[in-house]
Amino acid sequence: MRGSATGKGLMAVMLAAIGSTGLGGCVTVNAPDKPIEINLNINITQEVVYRLDGEAKALIEQNRGIF
Numbered sequence: 001m002r003g004s005a006t007g008k009g010l011m012a013v014m015l016a017a018i019g020s021t022g023l024g025g026c027v028t029v030n031a032p033d034k035p036i037e038i039n040l041n042i043n044i045t046q047e048v049v050y051r052l053d054g055e056a057k058a059l060i061e062q063n064r065g066i067f
Helices: 002-021 054-062
Strands: none
Touching: none
């Protein structure tokens, strides 16, 4: 008796597996018709801070044509 009960259980599992394969969906991926557009609103600001030694500043002021 034990063998036939196991056989029925195995058969039920197999039928459930076969039956559930029909329920699986199909996934499709399609490219869009229009190009993908990404709008980035970026504001970049830069601040430059410099300090000059007194002697260097005087030298630059004396020779303005160099710079």
